[in-house]
Amino acid sequence: MQTSLALSLQLQQVSYAYEDKRILHGIDWTLQGGEITVLLGPNGAGKTTLLHLLAGMKPAQQGSILLNQQAVHWQDQQYKKRIGYMMEFPFQYPFLTLIEMMRLIGQLRHVSPDQLEDRIRHWLKHFTLEPYSNYAIGALSQGTARRVALASTLLHEPDILLLDEPTNGLDPDQVIIVRDTLQQYCARGALILLSTHIIGLAEKLANQAAILRNGRIVYAGKFTGDLESLYVANK
Ligand SMILES: Nc1ncnc2c1ncn2[C@@H]1O[C@H](COP(=O)(O)OP(=O)(O)OP(=O)(O)O)[C@@H](O)[C@H]1O
Incomplete structure (x- = not known):
């Protein structure tokens, strides 16, 4: 794994629309290596769209994505080599x-x-x-x-892992294996971002959370303990 001490992935004023339907609104957000971040939000909030932009599947229509403070082009092959993206389907x-x-x-x-x-x-x-x-x-x-x-x-x-609902359909034994695997992988310096609707998994797996509602990050930061209350409080 290519690890750098200060791995960071930053979104600056990132927006995206499907035709005239605005999905992401000027997202400013920074993710760090050595951390697991869960991305929570209601159905249709824009989580998958956000992961697509970070994975370089499509370009941000406004704003920039920066890897270690350097703007990356969505088709940059060196960037893509560092990405592991698991789609929801x-x-x-x-x-x-x-x-x-x-x-x-x-x-x-x-x-x-x-x-x-x-x-x-x-x-x-x-x-x-x-x-x-x-x-x-x-x-x-x-x-x-x-x-x-x-x-x-x-x-x-990859040293950047983007996972869209990675534990869907897994039995509890396998969920535990996936959780432990991601924690071990992260301990080697990787940056891990995953979307999930399973609060219990998020609480056990991650120490950073972001809540996306209507295409806006309404919370991003550390959490300890009760993520459900944090989620409900950030409407
Ligand atoms: N290719 C597309 N063309 C038009 N609209 C789209 C397209 N893909 C997604 N959308 C719309 O964009 C919005 C955000 O979708 P997205 O899949 O990013 O949300 P999500 O937060 O991942 O949802 P879920 O939790 O249900 O997976 C939704 O209203 C969706 O219908």
Whole structure:
């Protein structure tokens, strides 16, 4: 993982609209490496749109995104190499086997051939996916497919992880594994931002929260303990 002591990701006056429908309104917000931040907000608040902008899937229409104080272009390949983005509904080729798909993603993310097999083995073991190695992706349960998506996201060792509702469909054992994995990954200096509707997970996982309502950040900062009250108080 490429880690820098002062990893920071900053949004300055970032706005976005779908045609004439304004979704994000002049967002100013800074995220730091070595921290897990949860992004909370009601359905339609703009969480996924915000993650898309940070992942470089589309450009901010106004404002800038800065990595370590340097503005980044949304198509900057050096920036994208550092990003691991897991979508809410990850695209997976249903006809490839699990191992074939991980090899494909590893190659697309430029993992060197001499490291790729070791990393695949590591993450398959970590997420108890080994028994499914030769299953077609389309035959996996929702929770198993989601673990595959997370393992694939980590293959190129990104130092910025953006995760859209990563624990949807996982059983409690797997939620705990994902939580512990993200905490260990963060301890290596990574910057982790995830959206979730599960307050209990957010409380156990993160120490930073942001609340997005109607395209505006109404709270951003540290929290301890009762996140539900903080959420309700920031309407
Ligand atoms: N491609 C699109 N074209 C037009 N409108 C869109 C598009 N994608 C999202 N929207 C609208 O933008 C708004 C914000 O959507 P977004 O998915 O970012 O919200 P969200 O906070 O992630 O919601 P949820 O919690 O339901 O996943 C919603 O009103 C949605 O309908």
